[in-house]
Amino acid sequence: LPAPRTGPPAAHARRSPPIGLSCMRAVLLERGVDVEVLDLSVSRDPERDLDRALGHKPSHVGFTCLTNTFPITCDLARHVRDGSDATVVFGGPHAAFAADEVLGTGLADAVVLGEGEDAIVGLVAEGGGAGGRRGPGHTRPAGARAGGGGARSRDAGSAAGAGGGE
Numbered sequence: 312l313p314a315p316r317t318g319p320p321a322a323h324a325r326r327s328p329p330i331g332l333s334c335m336r337a338v339l340l341e342r343g344v345d346v347e348v349l350d351l352s353v354s355r356d357p358e359r360d361l362d363r364a365l366g367h368k369p370s371h372v373g374f375t376c377l378t379n380t381f382p383i384t385c386d387l388a389r390h391v392r393d394g395s396d397a398t399v400v401f402g403g404p405h406a407a408f409a410a411d412e413v414l415g416t417g418l419a420d421a422v423v424l425g426e427g428e429d430a431i432v433g434l435v436a437e438g439g440g441a442g443g444r445r446g447p448g449h450t451r452p453a454g455a456r457a458g459g460g461g462a463r464s465r466d467a468g469s470a471a472g473a474g475g476g477e
Contacts (some may be wrong), residue, residue: 312337312348331375331427338428344435351387358390365395371435373400373427378415381405388418400434403429428430469477 312332336346347364351357352380365372372391376384388399401413402423410422423430 312346312375331372335402335431336374338432339435342432342435355389356399357383359474361387361390362394365391365397368395369397372397373401373402373431374406376401376403376406381409381413384477385416385418388416392418396415398434400431 313334324452329348329352332348334352336348339346347367347369349360349364351360355358372388372395374388386403386414387450391399392399396422399418400421400423401419406413406419406422407424409425413419421434435454
């Protein structure tokens with residue numbers, strides 16, 4: 312679950328971990344899913360750090376997406392697409408507000424439309440990863456709650472949720 316950086320990292324910067332991604336991690340750990348959170352906003356080499364994580368062959372990679380990080384998040388998602396078969400999920404305010412735009416890039420398999428804790432569990436439970444990518448279309452998954460936990464995916468027949476964060 313990487314959080315893209317918004318500018319150059321400062322050597323003296325003291326940051327707390329991305330709370331939204333930490334929440335996603337917690338609910339997945341409770342269900343026995345191995346999860347790594349990458350705070351790429353403080354990384355000196357985000358692609359190298361992402362490659363290291365992709366070396367573990369994750370089935371899913373979820374990105375936090377703010378409006379000011381949308382371009383770099385797309386670059387990182389493209390990097391994931393080029394280097395793995397992981398299902399790519401966008402969450403966060405920009406992804407939720409502009410889900411059609413995000414899905415229209417072809418880089419996201421699913422987008423969180425609200426709080427992601429329930430949605431990420433649904434997505435991971437359905438599987439994904441190698442061969443798990445979906446085709447074009449939009450849907451609200453079965454069981455999605457209005458105002459939180461819902462998602463859109465690129466597969467009109469999918470009942471998947473999605474994870475993200477801050």
